[in-house]
Amino acid sequence: MNPDIEHLHTYPFEKLRRLLSEVSPASLQHVDMSMGEPTHATPLAIQQAYADGVRELAKYPPTGGAAVLRRSIARWLQRRYALRGICEDRHVLPVNGTREALFSFAQAVIDSTRGYRPIVQMPNPFYQIYEGAALLAKATPYFLNLCPERSYSIDWAEIAQEVWARTQLVFICSPGNPTGNVLSLSQWRSLFDLADRYGFVIAADECYSEIYFDETRPSLGALQAAELLDRADYRQLVVFNSLSKRSNVPGLRSGFVAGDAEILKKFLLYRTYHGSAMSGAVSVASVAAWDDESHVAENRYLYRQKLAAVLPILNEALEVPAPQASFFLWVKTPIDDIAFAKRLYQEQHVTVLPGNYLARNAHGINPGENYVRAALVAPIDQCVEGARRMSRFIRSL
Numbered sequence: 001m002n003p004d005i006e007h008l009h010t011y012p013f014e015k016l017r018r019l020l021s022e023v024s025p026a027s028l029q030h031v032d033m034s035m036g037e038p039t040h041a042t043p044l045a046i047q048q049a050y051a052d053g054v055r056e057l058a059k060y061p062p063t064g065g066a067a068v069l070r071r072s073i074a075r076w077l078q079r080r081y082a083l084r085g086i087c088e089d090r091h092v093l094p095v096n097g098t099r100e101a102l103f104s105f106a107q108a109v110i111d112s113t114r115g116y117r118p119i120v121q122m123p124n125p126f127y128q129i130y131e132g133a134a135l136l137a138k139a140t141p142y143f144l145n146l147c148p149e150r151s152y153s154i155d156w157a158e159i160a161q162e163v164w165a166r167t168q169l170v171f172i173c174s175p176g177n178p179t180g181n182v183l184s185l186s187q188w189r190s191l192f193d194l195a196d197r198y199g200f201v202i203a204a205d206e207c208y209s210e211i212y213f214d215e216t217r218p219s220l221g222a223l224q225a226a227e228l229l230d231r232a233d234y235r236q237l238v239v240f241n242s243l244s245k246r247s248n249v250p251g252l253r254s255g256f257v258a259g260d261a262e263i264l265k266k267f268l269l270y271r272t273y274h275g276s277a278m279s280g281a282v283s284v285a286s287v288a289a290w291d292d293e294s295h296v297a298e299n300r301y302l303y304r305q306k307l308a309a310v311l312p313i314l315n316e317a318l319e320v321p322a323p324q325a326s327f328f329l330w331v332k333t334p335i336d337d338i339a340f341a342k343r344l345y346q347e348q349h350v351t352v353l354p355g356n357y358l359a360r361n362a363h364g365i366n367p368g369e370n371y372v373r374a375a376l377v378a379p380i381d382q383c384v385e386g387a388r389r390m391s392r393f394i395r396s397l
Contacts, residue, residue, distance in 0.1 A: 007135045011128060012357035019342055025349040031386035033374040034351040036177070036328065040248040040302055040377075043295040049288035050252070056280020063272045065094030065256075066283045072290040073256045079293075080209075081224035085232035090261040093268055094278050094286070097253035098207055098240040099129055102171075105238065105257070106133035108270040109169050109201050119163060122171040123154070125178055125359035125368045127205065130171040139168065143362035148321075148332075152181035156190050167200045175208040175219055178358055178373040179330050180323020182212075188225035195236045201263060204239045207255070208326035210246040210296050213304050219325045223258060234259040238267075245327070246296055247289040254278065254286040303327050306376040306383045313387040317394035329374040330355075331390075334397050337370050347396075348389035 016034060064070075067088070074088035086092070095101035110118050120134035124143035134141045142163060146152040170191070174183040183191075195202055204222035212219045222239050226232070242255035257264065271277075278286075307322060310329070314320040320331050333340040337354040344350050352372040359368030374390070376383050 002136065004136050004138065008132050009128065012353060015357050016341070016351070016353060019338065019354075020345050020351065023342060023346040025345055026347055028349040028389070029385075031350045031382050031389065032378065033376070033383070033386050034353045036245075036375045036377060037250055038245055038248045038327075038377055039379065040299055042248050043289070043292070045292060045295075046247060046249060046252075046285050046289050050281055050285035053281035053284030056284060059280055061277040061280050061283065063277045064268055065092075065278055066280070069094050069278075069283045069287050069290075072287045073258070076290045077223065077258060080218070081221045081227075083223055083227055085227060085234070086223070086258070087261070091234065091258050091264065093257045093264050093271075094283065095240075095255050095257055095271075096276050096278055096282075097244065098205065098242045098255040098257075100276060101255065101257050102127075102129050102203065102205060102240055103133040103136075104270070104274055104276070105203055105240075105267060106130075106137045106139070106169060108267050109203075109263070110134075110137035110139050111168065112138040116166055118168040119166040120169045120171065121159075121163075121167055123173055123176065124362055125355060125371075126171070127173060127177055128358075131360075134169075140166075141360075142167070143360050145362055145365060145367045146176065146179050146181070147367055152176060152179040153183075153187060156194060164194060164198045164200075167198060169201050169203060170195075171203050171205065172222070173205040174222070175206075175211065175323070175325030177205075177208060177326060178328045178353075178355070178371075180326045180328055182219045182324045183222075183225075185220060185225055185228060188220075188222065189229055192226070192229060192231060192237075200236070201260075202237045204237065206239055207242045208245055209241060211300060211303055211327050212325040213300070213307065213322070215297070215300070233261075236260060236263075238263055243286060243289050246299070248295075248299065249285070249289065252282055252285060252289075254282050254289075302380070303376060306380050309380060309384050310376060310387040313384065313391050317391040327376045329376065331372050331374055333370050333372055334394060335370075337368070337372050341372055344390060344393050348393050350386045350389050350393075352390075 238259035355368030355371030
């Protein structure tokens with residue numbers, strides 16, 4: 001077995017399952033706010049397209065994705081971000097969800113033969129796939145602490161030159177999971193300048209890009225920032241996005257990678273051996289999803305409703321800031337976050353995810369310590385009930 005597998009951490013939800021198995025919950029209806037799994041109804045048009053796509057099961061799907069799907073994704077990128085330079089055949093690659101693509105991308109990008117241990121930079125707290133991808137690519141994760149006093153932004157100037165010299169890949173999550181922060185144009189400019197200077201690749205995870213709260217101000221995207229900064233070739237930049245959150249189809253496992261044409265050409269070559277071609281039925285359903293915006297606007301409306309209903313309740317007990325985007329609340333706890341999650345489940349039958357499980361000790365702190373992540377994915381009445389119980393629990397402390 002690959003010895004690096006021993007370095008992988010237990011996944012956060014398995015840690016949570018073990019923690020909660022130690023106690024019996026209160027005899028109340030369970031409210032699960034731990035997992036970011038959308039529960040809004042999957043649009044009927046997508047379901048019908050998936051059913052119609054069953055006829056495609058008689059064919060081997062192309063590794064590079066169906067041409068009609070690449071075209072649909074490119075059109076969406078043009079509409080959403082006003083991109084001028086995107087080309088469906090050079091800049092777009094459909095994938096079976098971004099989870100596997102984020103992981104395999106690191107394996108394709110990292111070069112461990114240069115005589116030093118490569119570094120992969122990533123936000124902290126973070127999506128655990130980034131860390132696992134780095135470790136199994138024989139690289140060292142370098143954690144970028146996201147702290148509230150800096151509005152969860154990263155000060156690139158704080159990172160030592162010797163770290164940059166070994167950096168081959170930087171993972172960025174914007175809108176952020178779990179903090180909900182969105183990178184600004186000036187922050188992208190700084191990162192692009194560093195990529196030019198040191199030659200690393202940027203992997204921008206944008207799976208929450210369509211969950212924002214002001215219809216007049218969509219979240220800034222990485223490809224959009226690149227074009228605004230005269231980088232229409234998207235050099236050293238690859239973006240990952242998915243239908244899971246946007247269209248309420250987490251089980252479809254459909255997303256895309258877009259950006260630097262030369263990087264994607266090599267990544268596609270890697271994937272011809274990796275064997276992750278998208279099913280034709282999934283492809284047909286994905287076209288239906290990317291081609292329609294009405295259900296996405298309705299989705300955002302539901303999340304806005306939940307945010308507006310939940311925040312005042314929680315703010316009766318403690319200050320909970322609204323995220324810039326995404327459907328997560330990053331809640332500071334008055335006691336240890338693991339103890340908080342355990343007792344909240346035991347006393348109120350509400351499940352949240354301890355911040356410790358989403359972060360690592362780095363540079364003297366664990367930025368997830370004394371925070372929990374609460375996902376506003378359940379129906380609004382359950383979210384409100386969960387907030388009431390959490391508020392009641394906090395006041396009892």
